[in-house]
Amino acid sequence: MEFSKLGNSGLTISKIAYGNWINHGGKVDEDTAKECVKAALDVGITTFDTADVYSDTKAEEILGRSLQGIRRESIELCTKVCHPIGTGQNDKGLSRIHILENCHASLRRLQTDYIDVYYAHRFDPTTPLEETMLAFADLVRQGKVLYICVSEWTAEQITRGAALSMELNIPLIASQPQYSMLWRVIESDVIPTCQREGLGQVVWSPLAQGVLTGKYLPQKPVPTQSRANSLAGKPFFHKLAQRWMNDNVLTAIQKLKPIAQELDLTLAQLAVAWVLQNQNVSSAIIGASSPEQVRENALASGVKIDIEIMNQIDKILEGC
Numbered sequence: 185m186e187f188s189k190l191g192n193s194g195l196t197i198s199k200i201a202y203g204n205w206i207n208h209g210g211k212v213d214e215d216t217a218k219e220c221v222k223a224a225l226d227v228g229i230t231t232f233d234t235a236d237v238y239s240d241t242k243a244e245e246i247l248g249r250s251l252q253g254i255r256r257e258s259i260e261l262c263t264k265v266c267h268p269i270g271t272g273q274n275d276k277g278l279s280r281i282h283i284l285e286n287c288h289a290s291l292r293r294l295q296t297d298y299i300d301v302y303y304a305h306r307f308d309p310t311t312p313l314e315e316t317m318l319a320f321a322d323l324v325r326q327g328k329v330l331y332i333c334v335s336e337w338t339a340e341q342i343t344r345g346a347a348l349s350m351e352l353n354i355p356l357i358a359s360q361p362q363y364s365m366l367w368r369v370i371e372s373d374v375i376p377t378c379q380r381e382g383l384g385q386v387v388w389s390p391l392a393q394g395v396l397t398g399k400y401l402p403q404k405p406v407p408t409q410s411r412a413n414s415l416a417g418k419p420f421f422h423k424l425a426q427r428w429m430n431d432n433v434l435t436a437i438q439k440l441k442p443i444a445q446e447l448d449l450t451l452a453q454l455a456v457a458w459v460l461q462n463q464n465v466s467s468a469i470i471g472a473s474s475p476e477q478v479r480e481n482a483l484a485s486g487v488k489i490d491i492e493i494m495n496q497i498d499k500i501l502e503g504c
């Protein structure tokens with residue numbers, strides 16, 4: 185496993201991180217979840233990503249149980265706040281009350297004394313940003329949170345957050361956006377803004393939720409065990425990945441196979457390696473429904489893809 189510094193900070197994270205959205209507390213049972221975490225540790229992954237909202241807080245609990253017995257200082261534990269986690273009037277957003285209450289609840293669920301990286305999962309337009317950043321600053325000063333990051337904020341929101349973090353003297357060190365061969369919107373403004381402000385990228389869904397593994401074939405039924413089947417019609421897969429489940433995109437992905445073979449990689453490894461070629465990307469968060477997937481995808485760490493091959497990939501995926 186290779187490692188990188190996150191943004192301009194001193195924090196070192198594994199270039200491949202393991203995330204437990206949808207799978208823990210959802211598609212996979214707890215024993216399999218624990219095997220996936222063990223496989224991640226065995227391949228050298230040290231960075232674990234979860235959120236309060238994943239599987240209605242169950243994902244944090246399962247990750248907490250799966251990591252019992254591991255030396256706390258040997259891993260980076262990352263979680264998030266913002267999406268609604270209850271029906272109460274303050275069970276959502278980035279108000280002071282919700283950030284502080286939720287952080288304490290996450291610490292209990294994760295069975296830890298501190299969170300290494302605490303993310304604002306989205307921007308909250310209903311709360312003054314000054315209140316949000318001050319709440320994060322208080323958690324940092326109390327030692328309950330070590331670093332602050334944001335997820336899916338616009339370039340303008342990141343600029344405002346970075347200015348306040350400077351004023352408050354707290355480390356705002358990364359953005360967590362969606363990024364893959366099929367979803368490159370951050371290249372135009374989020375990445376240049378983050379470079380200017382000293383933030384790195386920890387990117388999610390590098391496999392476009394599994395679509396880039398090449399297991400979904402044009403004109404063929406989706407595999408029974410796949411996320412596209414288990415989440416068929418449900419909002420997450422529908423909203424985020426359904427856009428790629430068409431003949432045009434699925435055919436183009438199959439055309440990447442010879443490139444992967446030439447590099448001695450699987451398509452999944454090629455897709456993860458591709459996001460890591462971007463110098464501003466510090467880590468790619470992979471999801472996995474089995475320990476075999478963790479082991480396969482982790483081999484993308486350290487793979488170098490030369491510019492000619494990157495151009496060939498661009499050409500094949502043009503218009504997707």
Ligand code: NDP
Pocket residue numbers: 202203204205206207211233234305335336360361387388389390391392393394395397399409410411412452469470471472473474476477478480481
């Ligand atoms: P990926 O794009 O890596 O997709 C993972 C899924 O693809 C797996 O669960 C599995 O699904 C399938 N897969 C993975 N490897 C293989 C393989 N080798 N062969 C075949 N199929 C494979 O990432 P996710 O969409 O899971 O997101 C990763 C993480 O990013 C999340 O866990 C979370 O931590 C974070 N995230 C953050 C968000 C944010 O807003 N900040 C939003 C979403 C995710 P299956 O086997 O079921 O088909």
